[in-house]
Structures are given as structure tokens and as C-alpha cells.
Amino acid sequence: MKRFALILGFICAVVCWGNAFATAPTMPLTPCPTTFTCAFDAAEVRPLTDATPGAPAVYVGYLSFNAGVPTLDSLGTGNGIAQTLVTAVGTCTAGTISAMGVLDFTANSGPKFEFVSDNRSGVLELRVMIVADSGNVTPSAVNLGTCTQQ
Numbered sequence: 001m002k003r004f005a006l007i008l009g010f011i012c013a014v015v016c017w018g019n020a021f022a023t024a025p026t027m028p029l030t031p032c033p034t035t036f037t038c039a040f041d042a043a044e045v046r047p048l049t050d051a052t053p054g055a056p057a058v059y060v061g062y063l064s065f066n067a068g069v070p071t072l073d074s075l076g077t078g079n080g081i082a083q084t085l086v087t088a089v090g091t092c093t094a095g096t097i098s099a100m101g102v103l104d105f106t107a108n109s110g111p112k113f114e115f116v117s118d119n120r121s122g123v124l125e126l127r128v129m130i131v132a133d134s135g136n137v138t139p140s141a142v143n144l145g146t147c148t149q150q
Helices: 002-022
Strands: 036-045 056-066 069-078 086-089 091-093 101-104 112-120 123-132 143-149
Touching: 036 123, 056 143, 069 091
Parallel strands: none
Antiparallel strands: 036 056, 036 143, 056 069, 069 086, 091 101, 101 112, 112 123, 123 143
16 A cells, blocks of 8 residues: 555656646736837848848837837838838737737837837837738738837
8 A cells, every 4th residue: 555655646746747847938027118218120121922022121210108108200211212200109018928018000000019028237128020010911021129218
């Protein structure tokens, strides 16, 4: 009986220990900034399957939050052609343990970003990835950006 109890205890310990590693990792929460302004920059290269393969684009501007409401002021060039200034007010959805935060400017002719925040030495930065263009369509290019607090 002692052997049976010892073996059963050993099996239970192995199963419980294995379950600890089977648990899905969670992301830290990403709150929406409330009062915040950052300098924004992003770059992309169009994929080979695009209508303009390899075409570069760069964007600069400011992203500001006033009482939690985000405003994007951005200017860029696409394949060497200057674009007009985009000013769009959007919405912010905080990130959860299983999803990144979302900045959505599509209702005002702007892009949609997924974001995470990073606080290095007291300077807040947002890391953003464009997941939809102004028509709320997923872009064919990867567009990553950083927004450093001013």
C-alpha cells in the first residue's frame, strides 16, 4: 500500500508540474495613455506581390492623447511622392492579457494601429503596427513605428 501511495503521489507531482508549463503565457496589460504626446515615425516597403513592389514609404508626425482621446497628425512619402497631412481623431482600446491595445483612426480617414507600451528610464514609448489603412483594409505591407514621449 505504501508503494502504491508513493507511486500515485509521484504521478500526481509529474502531472501537476507538467501543467505548470502548459499554461499559456500572458502579456502585460497595455493601458491607453491619458495625457501624452509623442513623436511618431514609421517605415514600410511594399511586398513583391504588390502593384508597386518594393516601393518604400516613411511617415512622421505626432500622436497625442488628451483625456484619453488620441489624435494623429502625420505626414509621409510613398514611393517618393509626398502625401498630404493626415489629422485624425480616434479611439483607444486598452490591451488585455491576450490582446494588444488598439488605436483606431479609420472613422476619420486615418489608419488603425495595434500597440504596446514600453517605459524605459521614465520615458514612455508606444510601439505600433499598422493593421488597417484608412478604408479599414489590412495593408499588404508591414508597417512598424515607434512613438517616443515628448
